[in-house]
Amino acid sequence: MGQTITEKIFAAHHRDSPGGDSVVLDIDVVMCHEITTPIAINDLMERGMDRVFDPDKIKAVIDHVTPSKDSKTATQAKILRDWARRHAIRDFFDIGANGVCHALFPEKGFIRPGYTVIMGDSHTCTHGAFGAFAAGVGTTDLEVGILKGVCSFRLPQTIKVTIKGELPTGVYAKDVILRLIKELTVKGATDAIMEFVGPVVDRLSMESRMTLCNMAIEAGATCGVCLPDRVTAQYLWPFIDEQYDSLDQAVADFKRWHSDPDAVYARELTLDVSSLVPQVTYGYKPDEVMDAAELEGTRIDQVYIGSCTNGRLEDLREALRILAGRSVAPGVRGIVSPATPHVYAQALSEGLIQQFVAAGFCVTNPTCGACLGMSNGVLAPGEVCASTTNRNFNGRMGKGGMVHLMSPLSAAAAAVAGCITDPRKYL
Amino acid sequence: MKHFGGASLFLDRHDINTDEIIPAKYLTENSKLDLKPYMLEDLRLEGFDPASAEARAARVIVSRQNFGCGSSREHAVWVFEVNGINVVIAESFARIFRQNMFNCGMLAIELPSADIATLFAARPAEIGVDLEQGLVKADGREFFFTLNSFDRDLVRAGGWLAYADRKY
Numbered sequence: 001m002g003q004t005i006t007e008k009i010f011a012a013h014h015r016d017s018p019g020g021d022s023v024v025l026d027i028d029v030v031m032c033h034e035i036t037t038p039i040a041i042n043d044l045m046e047r048g049m050d051r052v053f054d055p056d057k058i059k060a061v062i063d064h065v066t067p068s069k070d071s072k073t074a075t076q077a078k079i080l081r082d083w084a085r086r087h088a089i090r091d092f093f094d095i096g097a098n099g100v101c102h103a104l105f106p107e108k109g110f111i112r113p114g115y116t117v118i119m120g121d122s123h124t125c126t127h128g129a130f131g132a133f134a135a136g137v138g139t140t141d142l143e144v145g146i147l148k149g150v151c152s153f154r155l156p157q158t159i160k161v162t163i164k165g166e167l168p169t170g171v172y173a174k175d176v177i178l179r180l181i182k183e184l185t186v187k188g189a190t191d192a193i194m195e196f197v198g199p200v201v202d203r204l205s206m207e208s209r210m211t212l213c214n215m216a217i218e219a220g221a222t223c224g225v226c227l228p229d230r231v232t233a234q235y236l237w238p239f240i241d242e243q244y245d246s247l248d249q250a251v252a253d254f255k256r257w258h259s260d261p262d263a264v265y266a267r268e269l270t271l272d273v274s275s276l277v278p279q280v281t282y283g284y285k286p287d288e289v290m291d292a293a294e295l296e297g298t299r300i301d302q303v304y305i306g307s308c309t310n311g312r313l314e315d316l317r318e319a320l321r322i323l324a325g326r327s328v329a330p331g332v333r334g335i336v337s338p339a340t341p342h343v344y345a346q347a348l349s350e351g352l353i354q355q356f357v358a359a360g361f362c363v364t365n366p367t368c369g370a371c372l373g374m375s376n377g378v379l380a381p382g383e384v385c386a387s388t389t390n391r392n393f394n395g396r397m398g399k400g401g402m403v404h405l406m407s408p409l410s411a412a413a414a415a416v417a418g419c420i421t422d423p424r425k426y427l
Numbered sequence: 428m429k430h431f432g433g434a435s436l437f438l439d440r441h442d443i444n445t446d447e448i449i450p451a452k453y454l455t456e457n458s459k460l461d462l463k464p465y466m467l468e469d470l471r472l473e474g475f476d477p478a479s480a481e482a483r484a485a486r487v488i489v490s491r492q493n494f495g496c497g498s499s500r501e502h503a504v505w506v507f508e509v510n511g512i513n514v515v516i517a518e519s520f521a522r523i524f525r526q527n528m529f530n531c532g533m534l535a536i537e538l539p540s541a542d543i544a545t546l547f548a549a550r551p552a553e554i555g556v557d558l559e560q561g562l563v564k565a566d567g568r569e570f571f572f573t574l575n576s577f578d579r580d581l582v583r584a585g586g587w588l589a590y591a592d593r594k595y
């Protein structure tokens with residue numbers, strides 16, 4: 001019987017079968033940020049277990065609230081900073097070098113095909129875009145990961161999602177994943193892996209694949225995954241060029257992780273995107289999705305472009321297709337947070353930052369920012385935000401606020417129009 | 428091992444997410460106990476008051492499908508723990524929340540929808556849990572549940588850290 005990519009990764013990392021359908025896996029990369037890790041560090045210290053299994057396999061960043069906004073967040077940052085220093089964790093990213101974890105760590109080449117990755121953050125599923133198994137975990141799992149380099153999972157089932165057709169102008173990976181979540185609902189992929197395949201995925205950039213995998217958790221999935229190919233190898237090339245003689249060799253090697261033709265899937269789903277139109281959410285759940293045109297005219301107070309979903313270069317460029325030469329509508333606050341220092345620097349050198357400023361946007365440092373309403377960009381009760389983030393939960397961007405999730409292009413159109421609108425009419 | 432069972436709290440909705448159980452703004456707390464006052468503060472549920480005597484006295488939560496979806500924050504489990512709630516009974520759970528419960532030596536019990544419907548219809552004030560026999564007891568009735576044997580071992584061990592430290 002054939003295996004899926006995830007089954008192959010599980011087999012290659014199997015440590016123990018502790019009972020039931022659970023397995024314990026060896027973990028290649030344990031990633032940490034300053035919201036969920038300090039409490040793990042404190043707990044390990046209290047138990048007299050302040051150790052790490054392998055400092056080179058641990059990556060840490062201060063990203064959710066940075067620069068720190070008050071004593072409490074400054075303390076969280078300090079706990080993580082001191083711990084990284086104490087254990088000689090070289091890949092620790094602080095002010096000046098920090099950015100949103102799920103954008104920063106891939107950029108550094110930390111994620112490779114066939115890897116197992118955990119983090120105390122539900123959007124860790126993003127990294128499946130590289131053909132890895134990457135899962136969000138809680139703080140206890142994180143503690144055990146830090147201490148022992150292992151994590152438990154139930155044996156995965158896989159939902160094969162075939163994306164075919166041709167993405168129309170103005171329609172992006174974000175629209176595709178919103179449409180898929182609508183179809184699957186917020187629980188349709190619970191305890192399953194969403195494996196994205198098909199001609200559309202093959203043509204997507206790594207950035208777009210990350211957008212796709214990022215929101216797999218919003219359908220309940222443990223991880224989203226794309227099969228590693230030439231696009232993956234090209235993205236990773238600066239980090240793997242000593243390992244392989246040529247790009248072709250890397251691409252050929254990556255094939256060992258591909259799902260077998262006779263692999264067994266729990267469910268198969270096909271989406272033809274040729275007739276897909278821009279999608280937006282309307283409620284407090286990410287499966288409450290409709291066509292942008294159906295919400296035409298919905299007044300907004302704020303536009304947020306950023307986050308691990310859509311804060312990468314490609315996203316800024318797409319937003320500027322509409323924003324360049326135009327201005328934010330009166331009464332609307334535009335905020336853009338480039339996801340990493342690299343994105344920021346590149347956006348500067350391409351003149352993108354200048355265009356955002358000219359359009360009337362506030363440009364923040366790389367951070368999670370308004371996405372989770374913990375530092376900047378918080379909404380007042382009754383306010384509405386058009387956002388490129390991944391969660392529209394009640395209170396997410398501020399108590400009493402409403403978040404409409406959409407693509408960077410749709411958010412840019414909303415900024416200019418002052419309301420939700422079909423972005424294609426501005427192209 | 429923790430104590431399981433006691434006064435009930437019925438949350439009649441699907442897809443209750445961890446942002447509703449403990450809002451992000453409280454994630455700056457570095458001690459579990461400091462989370463205590465904020466349990467279920469942002470829950471979207473008609474007529475629910477997180478400060479009510481019923482919510483404060485609760486030891487067992489009963490809910491519908493996909494309980495604990497969204498953010499991976501274990502704070503959602505801890506805020507229950509520090510409020511004396513060691514059991515959540517639901518039709519289904521989100522993966523990370525369910526694992527976080529067992530990792531803390533707490534119980535995430537899945538019951539078939541018919542049993543959940545029966546519980547909601549009767550709304551018993553007290554719910555008992557017999558871990559060894561796999562029974563939820565309420566109003567003189569018994570509902571069978573099964574646990575993954577590993578999850579049961581985690582509960583017996585008092586959580587994943589104790590278990591993993593011994594074994595790996």
Ligand code: SF4
Nearest residue numbers: 123307308368371372
């Ligand atoms: S950008 Fe938002 S969703 Fe992504 S890691 Fe930060 S807080 Fe989480």
